[in-house]
Amino acid sequence: MIILHGRTVVPGVTEGEALVSHEPISGWGGIDPMRGVIIEPRHELFGVCFAGKVLVFPSAKGSSGWSGFFQTTRLSGTAPIGMIIGRISAKSALGAVVTRVPAVTDLDADPCEVIATGDWVRIDADQGLVELTTPRPEGQGFQPSRAGVPGSPATAPGRTPNV
Amino acid sequence: MFLTDDEKRMRDGAEGAAVAAAMDLLIRYGKALDAENLCGIRNVAGTMTQPTPVKARIVKEYGWDKAFAVINLDSDGDFEVPDMRVPTCQLQHGFGQDALGVVPYPKQNIELQASAESFYGRHGVNILATCTPYQVGNLPVRGEHCAWMESSAVIYANSVLGARTNCEGIASTGAASLTGKIPCWGNHRAENRYGTHHIEVNVRVDNFQDWGMLGYFAGGVCGEDHPVITGDINVPDLTDLKHFGAAAATSGGVELYHIPGITPEAPTLEAAFNGTRPPEPVSYGPAERRAVYQTLNEIGATADVDFILLGCPHASVDQIRKAAAALDGKRLSPGTELWLMAPRALKDVADRSGYTRVIERAGGRVLADSCPAMSRAAPKGTRVFATDSAKQAHYLPAILGIEAWFGTLEECVDAAVTGRWNGGLS
Numbered sequence: 001m002i003i004l005h006g007r008t009v010v011p012g013v014t015e016g017e018a019l020v021s022h023e024p025i026s027g028w029g030g031i032d033p034m035r036g037v038i039i040e041p042r043h044e045l046f047g048v049c050f051a052g053k054v055l056v057f058p059s060a061k062g063s064s065g066w067s068g069f070f071q072t073t074r075l076s077g078t079a080p081i082g083m084i085i086g087r088i089s090a091k092s093a094l095g096a097v098v099t100r101v102p103a104v105t106d107l108d109a110d111p112c113e114v115i116a117t118g119d120w121v122r123i124d125a126d127q128g129l130v131e132l133t134t135p136r137p138e139g140q141g142f143q144p145s146r147a148g149v150p151g152s153p154a155t156a157p158g159r160t161p162n163v
Numbered sequence: 164m165f166l167t168d169d170e171k172r173m174r175d176g177a178e179g180a181a182v183a184a185a186m187d188l189l190i191r192y193g194k195a196l197d198a199e200n201l202c203g204i205r206n207v208a209g210t211m212t213q214p215t216p217v218k219a220r221i222v223k224e225y226g227w228d229k230a231f232a233v234i235n236l237d238s239d240g241d242f243e244v245p246d247m248r249v250p251t252c253q254l255q256h257g258f259g260q261d262a263l264g265v266v267p268y269p270k271q272n273i274e275l276q277a278s279a280e281s282f283y284g285r286h287g288v289n290i291l292a293t294c295t296p297y298q299v300g301n302l303p304v305r306g307e308h309c310a311w312m313e314s315s316a317v318i319y320a321n322s323v324l325g326a327r328t329n330c331e332g333i334a335s336t337g338a339a340s341l342t343g344k345i346p347c348w349g350n351h352r353a354e355n356r357y358g359t360h361h362i363e364v365n366v367r368v369d370n371f372q373d374w375g376m377l378g379y380f381a382g383g384v385c386g387e388d389h390p391v392i393t394g395d396i397n398v399p400d401l402t403d404l405k406h407f408g409a410a411a412a413t414s415g416g417v418e419l420y421h422i423p424g425i426t427p428e429a430p431t432l433e434a435a436f437n438g439t440r441p442p443e444p445v446s447y448g449p450a451e452r453r454a455v456y457q458t459l460n461e462i463g464a465t466a467d468v469d470f471i472l473l474g475c476p477h478a479s480v481d482q483i484r485k486a487a488a489a490l491d492g493k494r495l496s497p498g499t500e501l502w503l504m505a506p507r508a509l510k511d512v513a514d515r516s517g518y519t520r521v522i523e524r525a526g527g528r529v530l531a532d533s534c535p536a537m538s539r540a541a542p543k544g545t546r547v548f549a550t551d552s553a554k555q556a557h558y559l560p561a562i563l564g565i566e567a568w569f570g571t572l573e574e575c576v577d578a579a580v581t582g583r584w585n586g587g588l589s
Contacts, residue, residue: 067332090329
C-alpha cells in the first residue's frame, strides 16, 4: 500500500476509483456540469466522465467560473466524490469547498504521477492522507471510456444540499 | 486561521444569518487555502444575475434570497439577503431585452435576468454587465485589495493596475460582498507578487493580434505563475494588454505578470524578480509565434465562415471605432453575421459617435452585456466562426461545438464580407 501525506483542503473521508488528469482542468468551458464530462477538445480527458470518481489533477486553469461549475456538478448529481489536487489555487480551493467533497493537496509526492486512472484510492482528508489500497499491476492501467456517459450519481459525504 | 473579534462576531451571527453564512464560507475557503487571515476589501466584482438552469430552478421554487444563499454563499440556510456591505458590481452575464430577435437566446433567460437585475439592484449591486469593469467605472487603484472574478479582469487588475486580487469565484465574491473580507492569500501578499518566469520576445510584437498570441504563449509556459516579459515589444495600449491578459489566463492560469518599465510593480527587470537574479529566459521567437498561431487555428478546417465575433474581452471604444472604419461602406456576405461585444456604457458612446450606425449599415451588430461563450449563443446554424480574440478562439469550439479561425480585425472583416477565411500569418 502506498500512502501519501499532505494537508486538508476539505475535511471528510471517501474512497473510490481514481481518474487522473496530467493536464490542468478548466471549469467554465472545460466541463459540462450537467453531465460531469470534460469537454475541452485539446484536453487529454476530452469526453471522459468524472462523476463518482476521485478526481486527481495538477491544478485548475482558465476562467473564474471554475468553482461555480463544480458547485453545479454537486447540485446536478454529477460531482466527483473526492479531489486530490497537485497545486492549490483560489479556483480549486473554492471549487473543492463548494463541491463539498473530501479534498487534499500539498502531498509529499506528485499525485498525478503516483496515482493512475483506475487505481482504488482512499482519501482521509481529516488527516491529510491518501491511500492507494489496490495499486494496479504495472502497465495495466484502466482505460477511460470516451463515451461521455454519466456515471453513477455521486455519493459524496458531507452536508446534503436541500435543493 | 486567525479571525479578528469583528470577524468572529460576524461568524457568530451578530450581523444576521446571511452575514454568518458568508463568514462560514470564507472560513471554509480560507482553511482550504491554508490562509493565515482575512483581509479587508471594498471592491467586489462577481456574478449574481447570470441565468443558469440551476438558478432558474431555485428561483422558481424558492425565490432570489434562496438562490443567493445556495449559489453565491454555498449555504443551505434560509434568510433574506441584506444590502451589499461594500461596493459590488455584476460582471458580464446573459443577453438583455435588446438582443431579442438578433441573438437566438431563450426569452425565459432574458426574463430571469431582468428579474435578477431588479432584485440585486435593490440590494446595491452595480449592474456594469461587462467582463471589463475597469473600462466602465470600476478602476481600482494600485495596492487596493479586491475580490474579483473573471480571469481576464483579474489579470488586468493585478498586472496593469497593481491592485491585489486572486481569481475569485461566485461563492467567495458573494461572501465578500456581505462582509468586506476575503482570504489574505496569494496575490494579496507582496511577497507572492514577484516574477517567476522570464520570457524574452525575439520577434516583433506590436499589434493587437501579436499581443494575444504572446499572451497565449505565456500562459502555456507559466501555467499559474508570473511571467515577466522583455524584448522586442512596443508600448502596449489598454486593448493590447486586455487581449494579452485574457489569452494568458486562458491557456494557463496566469493572474499576474510584469512588463519592466511598463507595468507598475516592475520598474526594472531586477525589481520584477525582487532583486534576485532572473531565471534563464524562455525565448518567444518566430517559431514559437507560428506554433501559437497554428494551435489557435487547429480547430478550423472549413474555409466557409458563417459568423464573425469581435470584442472579447468586451471592446474598448477604440476597437469599436476601428471595426467601424474597417466595415465602412462594405456589406456583409448574405451567409455571415458579425457581432461586436461591448460594455453597455461604451456601446452608448459608440451610438453617440456614430460607430454603431456604420457597423449596422454594413450588416453587423454591436451587442452588450454578454458574449456567445457566456450565453452559449451564436447565429442559428453557425458551423465555422472567425474571431480576433485568442480567448474566444480557444473556448467557443468547446462550448458550441463549432470550428474557429483566429486572425486580425481586417481578416475577420474580410471573412464577413466574402464569407471565406483567407487569413494567414504575416
